[in-house]
Amino acid sequence: MKQVQLRIQSNVEIADNVFCMVMEGDVGAITAPGQFINIRIGEKFLRRPISVCDVDTVATGTKRIEKEAAEAFGASLYNTPETWNRGRGGDTLSQSGSSKEALTAGITDLKDVPADGDADRSTAASGSGDSAQLQNDCIFREIPPVEGTVTILYKVVGEGTKALAACRRDEVLDVLTGLGNGFDIRFAGDAPLLIGGGIGSAPMMMLAKQLISDGVRPTAVLGFRGKEDMILQGDLYEIGCDVYVATEDGSYGRKGFVTDLMEDLKQQGLEFSYFYACGPSPMLHAVYRASGNLDGQLSFEERMGCGFGACMGCSLETKNGPKRVCKDGPVFLKSELNWD
Ligand SMILES: Cc1cc2nc3c(=O)[nH]c(=O)nc-3n(C[C@H](O)[C@H](O)[C@H](O)COP(=O)(O)OP(=O)(O)OC[C@H]3O[C@@H](n4cnc5c(N)ncnc54)[C@H](O)[C@@H]3O)c2cc1C
Numbered sequence: 376m377k378q379v380q381l382r383i384q385s386n387v388e389i390a391d392n393v394f395c396m397v398m399e400g401d402v403g404a405i406t407a408p409g410q411f412i413n414i415r416i417g418e419k420f421l422r423r424p425i426s427v428c429d430v431d432t433v434a435t436g437t438k439r440i441e442k443e444a445a446e447a448f449g450a451s452l453y454n455t456p457e458t459w460n461r462g463r464g465g466d467t468l469s470q471s472g473s474s475k476e477a478l479t480a481g482i483t484d485l486k487d488v489p490a491d492g493d494a495d496r497s498t499a500a501s502g503s504g505d506s507a508q509l510q511n512d513c514i515f516r517e518i519p520p521v522e523g524t525v526t527i528l529y530k531v532v533g534e535g536t537k538a539l540a541a542c543r544r545d546e547v548l549d550v551l552t553g554l555g556n557g558f559d560i561r562f563a564g565d566a567p568l569l570i571g572g573g574i575g576s577a578p579m580m581m582l583a584k585q586l587i588s589d590g591v592r593p594t595a596v597l598g599f600r601g602k603e604d605m606i607l608q609g610d611l612y613e614i615g616c617d618v619y620v621a622t623e624d625g626s627y628g629r630k631g632f633v634t635d636l637m638e639d640l641k642q643q644g645l646e647f648s649y650f651y652a653c654g655p656s657p658m659l660h661a662v663y664r665a666s667g668n669l670d671g672q673l674s675f676e677e678r679m680g681c682g683f684g685a686c687m688g689c690s691l692e693t694k695n696g697p698k699r700v701c702k703d704g705p706v707f708l709k710s711e712l713n714w715d
């Protein structure tokens with residue numbers, strides 16, 4: 376954990392009451408996707424924990440690694456790779472294209488991608504209204520991460536996040552960085568499934584980038600209340616993930632929940648090597664049940680007190696006794712949870 380002063384570079388609304396804030400400073404303590412930062416807001420006694428959506432550090436050389444990985448695939452990071460040969464094994468773009476065609480009922484993204492595997496997905500997908508929207512909805516194309524910055528996405532729900540939304544460029548925030556264990560990507564295998572619910576989709580960006588840097592092509596299933604709440608679907612698509620979206624009101628993608636998407640993909644015979652999930656507690660319980668024999672990691676967004684292990688205010692019951700979400704988590708192995 377490191378206490379640092381971060382200068383706000385930008386703070387813009389990207390969805391209904393959801394803001395994207397980029398802060399500049401010493402972000403070297405952030406080392407894993409799924410970690411969080413704890414922000415002091417005004418005179419509030421308790422800091423507010425927010426997941427790291429993306430980071431670009433000189434220390435970790437994230438940008439360099441991503442650039443090298445992208446170049447290895449003959450693509451720039453913000454142009455979808457055209458010649459994926461790794462990830463789901465063999466000609467993955469072709470596999471992806473055909474599976475998407477079979478999934479046209481309810482799942483709208485990428486459905487116009489040709490199965491020949493040679494086309495640029497960005498161009499090919501633009502024939503579909505929803506796919507075009509996927510491409511247009513890129514936060515990071517508009518706000519590209521700069522070296523020495525951390526990016527967070529946050530939803531305004533109360534006084535603290537409301538005050539955060541009122542912050543302006545060049546204001547300086549007192550932030551604890553490098554908190555939590557984060558996702559462990561060593562378990563990912565060659566076909567990881569990323570599952571994000573609402574604002575819980577935020578940490579999937581850094582996770583997806585690291586997996587892609589490792590030559591793995593993730594599939595992302597994202598769930599939102601409605602179209603106006605959607606975040607990151609375009610960015611994850613653009614960096615090379617297969618993206619499926621569900622909305623509760625049916626205003627975009629499949630009507631339903633992320634677990635419905637998981638069931639659809641299973642029905643289509645798609646198999647995954649591992650899953651990573653982040654979202655509200657009811658969603659995590661549902662994902663746990665829907666995942667069957669698939670192993671994975673779940674990231675919790677419990678209410679917190681101190682945020683660094685001192686108060687037990689974020690306790691979670693596990694097979695190994697009570698654990699602190701802030702210190703022992705926020706990511707827990709599925710096998711640790713006694714939810715059966
Ligand atoms: C590890 C972790 C990562 C998080 N990552 C993000 C993130 O990336 N983006 C984001 O928008 N939010 C995230 N949260 C939730 C965020 O911390 C809270 O929304 C925020 O602290 C609320 O502060 P507030 O002062 O605006 O609201 P408050 O006035 O404190 O509360 C307003 C309302 O929000 C509810 N609430 C407060 N905290 C939480 C919480 N942790 N979970 C669910 N409901 C809560 C309260 O019950 C109340 O109804 C994360 C939480 C944790 C623990």
Ligand code: FES
Pocket residue numbers: 678679680681682683684685686687688689690699700701702
């Ligand atoms: S919030 Fe204090 S121990 Fe987790």
